[in-house]
Amino acid sequence: MLIVHKLDRFSRDKYDSAKYKRKLKLNGVTENLDSSPESVILESLLKGMAEYYSKNLAREIMKGMKETAYQCKHTGGLPPIGYAVDPVTRKYIINEEERGIVETVFSMFLAGHGYNQIIRELTEQGYTSRYGKPISKTLGTILRNEKYTGTYIFNLTDSKDAAGKRNGNRHKNSEDVIRVEGGMPQLVTKADFQKAQEKMHQNKRQPGAYKAKEMYLLSGLIVCGECLKNVGIQYAMMGNTKYSGRSKLKYVTYRCGNRDRTKACKNPELRREYIEAYVLAQLQEKIFNDEAxxxxxxxxxxxxxxxxxxxxxxxxxxxxxxxxxxxxxxxxxxxxxxxxxxxxxxxxxxxxxxxxxxxxxxxxxxxxxxxxxxxxxxxxxxxxxxxxxxxxxxxx
Known part of the structure; x- marks a missing residue:
């Protein structure tokens, strides 16, 4: 038996209430209300009032939080890594013990280092999360956090969906988001932040670079000349490994990314050692020379x-x-x-x-x-x- 002293203690959502009441009935749990038509109306009215109270309370709380946000004050929860909250003004201040984490993450990422290299560097410098654990999963959160550019942001992520699940990657409409330029201390320049966003977007489009078992020096740097000439589209030459012959000799090549998709490209594959040696020779002759x-x-x-x-x-x-x-x-x-x-x-x-x-x-x-x-x-x-x-x- 399940006992509650008021119906709003059972649920403040009519859909949840109906779902759980059905589960209880299937398990033999009885209701205290009688089966008269008046009881049905009374129960519906009580549930509606409870749901109204819950949603109205949430709306009033949001009003107060928005007023706090317009003043660029902390609205609750843990501040982002690199920031602390002034106990008097309730505004964000730089956490000197953590600012090095943010600066290291952005500088190394923009310099071309991968997540694992950044994590190792942070560990060697003695940095940990606020729970004493190595900094790992938070790297993406740090790189995407616009607050480090000095912009105060509130009400960015969407609320729970109809199933009651929250998704931090789902953002609200721009008119619902509060943004105050200069509302926070700046840790990263806007130019560096924008470069990081572009680099992360580019990495999403080229995920194979982090999974390849072979090193391709020219990956993403050379394009297929045949497709460029015939269809006017720059298809990247992608790394490819194959084994042929009875002895299963390994051949590592660059091939047009359009070959597997449309079978229209007739450009032959290029042996990796030939094309890379040629490019290195040209670099040494024309760029790494005595004048340069x-x-x-x-x-x-x-x-x-x-x-x-x-x-x-x-x-x-x-x-x-x-x-x-x-x-x-x-x-x-x-x-x-x-x-x-x-x-x-x-x-x-x-x-x-x-x-x-x-x-x-x-x-x-x-x-x-x-x-x-x-x-x-x-x-x-x-x-x-x-x-x-x-x-x-x-x-x-």
Whole structure:
């Protein structure tokens, strides 16, 4: 038997109520109301009032939350990684201990690193989620979060559907979304955020690059000339592996992506070692030559200086964290010297000492990055020589 003191405790949705009442009846659970026509009306009226109360309450709560949102204040829940909430103003502020996560994710992703490489780098830097776990599934959420550009956003995702399920990827109409430019501290430039969105969209269109068992240097970079000439469409040349002959020799080639779809393309497949060696030779002859080396060295050194600026920001963040840890250690030491001897406090002191060692190690590593030697023209020439086609492995 199921006992509720009011009908609205059973359900505030008439569809749910009908569904669960039928389940109860099938299992022999009886109703307290009699079977008269008046009881049917009374029950329907009570359920309707309960549902009205629930939906009206939700509407009033949303009114208050929208007023809070127009003031760019926190409306509840956990703030995004990289942000904290000011306890006085209830507005978002930068979390200095986490801002490095956001900056590392965006800078590495835009530099061409994959998710696994970014996760390893974050782990090596000692970053974890707020629950102490490695940062992994949240990378996509970070890269898609427009709030990092300084735009306050509220009421973006859609509410539950008719089945009661919520989908965070389903967005509301733009007129229902509250956006306030400059309503949050900026962690990522709008240009970098837009580049990240374009790169993620491009990666969706080329998922095979992350699953291929062979490395194709020219994947997505060369197109089929036959299709371009005949039908005016640029079909990409895709990597392909096949085995032929009795000995099952492996042939790795590039082939037109239109061949399998329409069977109309007659362009023959290109052996990978031939086309890649040709392109590398052309690059070395026309780009990595004596005239271009000084310019490349200059650009690489400028890029290294920009990385040093990023490292400088990390150093400032680490120094602030170190100062905070040292201040806590001093407070505990003074308390112990004053006669306070608590096992919990002593355990906290041990944890803080470990944090201090880790922060000092990271500061030392950052200093080593800043002191990295400049890239010379001779070093570039040697690198291009070793990676040139005359050093590529010969095909069997």
């Amino acid at each position: 080396i000084p310019l490349l060295a200059k650009q690489l050194n400028e890029y290294q200086k920009s990385k040093e600026t990023h490292v400088k920001a990390d150093q400032q963040r680490l120094n602030k964290s170190l100062e905070g840890v040292e201040r806590q250690i001093d407070n505990i030491v003074n308390a112990v010297a004053g006669g306070l001897n608590n096992p919990t406090i002593l355990g906290k002191l041990s944890s803080l000492e470990q944090q201090k060692i880790e922060l000092e190690t990271k500061l030392l590593e950052a200093q080593q990055v800043k002191e990295k030697a400049a890239i010379t023209e001779d070093a570039l020439r040697q690198a291009f020589w070793l990676s040139g086609p005359h050093h590529q492995p010969q095909s069997s």
